Amino acid sequence: MDYNFRNIEQKWQQHWAKTDAYKVSNDRTKPKYYVLDMFPYPSGAGLHVGHPLGYIASDIFARYKRLKGYNVLHPMGYDAFGLPAEQYAIEHGIHPADSTRQNIATFEKQLNNIGFCFDWSRRVNTSEPGYYKWTQWIFLQLFGSFYDRSQQKARSIDALQAIFEKEGNQVHPCPGDAALVFSAKDWQSYDHKRRQEILMNYRLAYCGYGEVNWCEALGTVLANDEVVNGVSERGGHPVEKKTLRQWYLRITEYADRLLEGLETVEFSEAMKEMQTNWIGKSTGAEITFKIDSEQGTVPAFTAYTTRPDTIMGVDFCVLAPELSWVLDISSTEQRPEVEKYIAYVKSRSERERMAEKRITGCFTGAYAINPFDENKKIPIYLSEYVLAGYGTGAIMAVPSGDERDYKFAKYFEIPITNILGDLFDGENANPTKDAILVNSGMLDGLPMREAMEVVIDKLQAKGIGKRKTNYRMRDAAFSRQRYWGEPFPITWQDSVAVPLDEKELPLLLPKVDKYGPGPGGAGPLAAIDSWTDRHLETNTMPGYAGSSWYFLRYMDPHNTEAFCDPAASTYWNQVDLYIGGTEHAVGHLLYSRLWTKILFDLGFINFQEPFKKLLNQGMIQGSSRFVYRRHGTHEFISHGLIMGQQVDKIHVDVNIVDGVELDTAAFKQWKNGEFKDASFILEDGKYICGVEVEKMSKSKFNTVNPDVLVEKFGADTFRMYEMFLGPVEQSKPWDTKGIEGVHRFLKKLWRLFFEDEKGAIWTDEVPTKAELKVLHKTIQKVQTDTERYSFNTVVSAFMVCVNELTDLKCHKKQILMPVLIMLTPYAPHIAAELWQVLGGEGEILDAAFPEFNPQLIQESSKNYPVSINGKMRTSMEFPLDADKDSIQAAVLENEVVKKWVDNNPIKKFIFVPNKMINVVI
């Protein structure tokens, strides 16, 4: 009887579906365990082999916890709003809801092939009205709240109005406009519109203005990764900055709590570091510099610095070129150059500006005055490395202490003041905080760390500066000029944003005929009369809206009265194990942490960190293929012929490339004929593509479909192979070769139960000591390694176990049954089949994980490695309880040891019990 995985897997998948084996109840008598995967965006490309890596790991862990007696919540759903479906709609005229539904059907079929234990009755889909009703509802809570800094929590905006009525905003400074100060009397005198304007500056979800990548030719806003070398990836059209009205989430108010919360969760140190860096908390000072310009119309500006102690080393200042008053200080002579430079910067994306190695900049012709030395005139420059969005958009540059400032000074031949004494060598900036200051006037002789406080005190005393904590993090842009996202439950009345009543939710996305952009950069909804007639907000929410709270919805997915019943969220509580990629390190994870904290503050849930333990699955990388378009043409140059020509590098679908050779006919038809006009410059009659290993993703056209592998080898083999590939946290390029080894293992396991001629060969015999040792060694390894998420070594432990049982010719039920239980999380179908064959009672899914007995693997002696001077030369067997002296005597008598020691005196004899022996001569 052969291992017929197709029949077996079909049989058990049907059985488990029929018996609702994966249905989870909110049964509060059992201890709970919540295992969650980052849910996928259901792309048209379907599932690729990278997706299931994390899902298999979480499935194994969920099943393992079930064997250990927990009530395990392990749901799956879809992050179903997003750009690709909309782009597809624009290109093919198919409604995103329809294509999304189809894509989900494909995903689900593929997921079910792999045999996951998801409770599908809890499936969520962020694009369904029943779900996004609650996304909108939570948005209304954010809109209706502000952050009370004195209480360090979100509170209702109504409470704030009551406070304003009584005491103005003395106690609650305005986060959106620090200069705004008013009394109760002022407030009472303001009209409705003015009051709403002020409240907008406090709301956690608020409306403001922000810059976007605007492409006139496409009439739309582009994502950063849709812009390549300043032109659109699609079509190569110019892209420039445009300011649009946008919604934001006031995440900056939560910066400190987001930092503190990191100490309470089990994320990797790297992950915590990334989030900490993203938040970018720094302390320093804001310093006001007087401006000496031709016009004299702008009297001063404020710079933010983390190093106020270096104030006397400031040799120039740099402004972000997009500051509105830059031209007002430019001298007549410099003005043309300034205008040219501003135009240049306008064409550059923020990414490009920060990544630029070349030094660019321009002198304004104006000077700043050092606040502690009226005679020191400091030239004011513009440069793209200063961003308007960080700090005040102006910096004081200290070339002796900052590398970038140093290079800038050298490039523009600005004389450098050395305030570091011997610690500055004139060749490199030295960012030390431990120098004794020189050339610093009143600060001379002070250690830098002390000078910081002195300078801040003096600034505050003179009223020209203050201590300031700054965050690199900015408020999160929360609107998109798109169709396929949650509509905002907001109407505009006389320029005031008015929330819809809860009863009007969900505000349904209207049906449209075309999905193109609306007028003037607005989203498609702006082109729909029935929508604009009601003065509804025409932006939609971004992709991360629905994913910021979905883990709560799984707990109570069908509730029509609330986003989640508090009883359910109290029971299921935090996600115990959350698995997903590091690419979400700062986006999704920060946003969901923010939403959780706000919902906690407002009393809707009783925990403030969503994810207790985070496991980052590595990326399964794809092997991408590229074609090279000569810049500004439709001419494609084969990889070997580029020779430094200026080309646009474009991903091409790996499925129309054979090895590295492009199928040029298929390429012309690809992407709905986008490249139909392509011409090719070939080498040896072939178009050779470039190759790179990178993230496997639909947008890089390098995906591999798991269905093919499941069909050929079965789900159990596929699951185990994905785990066997390496540590789940580690990234690796996909490679199918090697899957046969895992398949052979399952066949070898099968042969412990069945033989070709004899058929069934298992027995009821009593196991030997050696067999029990194999079993318990395996129990120990499988348990400890599963618990430390080292699934790849568990797979090899199973292989070792089966190899050894085969060598021992062991076919005994008492050994095989516990092995099957352990194998269940990894290869559930074959385990269930063999369990039934052996006459196991009940469902193997609910069997008890075997108990490890350390006595059965106890050894009485150890084969010690014996080293001479740290180099292993031989090995010797000693009883575990042997003492050092007797071991030393025996070792020194050993022939190999004698040969190496060669009568030299023994300097040291190192014996580490149960580890090793080292003789030092």
Added chain:
RNA sequence: GCCCUGGUGGUGGAAUUGGUAGACACGCAGGACUUAAAAUCCUGUGAUCAGCAAUGGUCGUGCGGGUUCAAGUCCCGCCCGGGGCACCA
């Protein structure tokens, strides 16, 4: 550019706290079974040198230094790959 992460045989990887580098697989080579193939099984397999062989020597965890009786593991400096950098999700 900045932040994070990784680099071990031909390949994926193992080595859990500094203690026998290369477990387990893939591939490859040779063999058994077969008319043949597939499947299966067995043996070998880091490099290099000496030897008919058993065996033994040397080198070896990206590169260069260091700490230690002992370094893949710890420290310093570099090189290369991957992820993120705020509108891909």
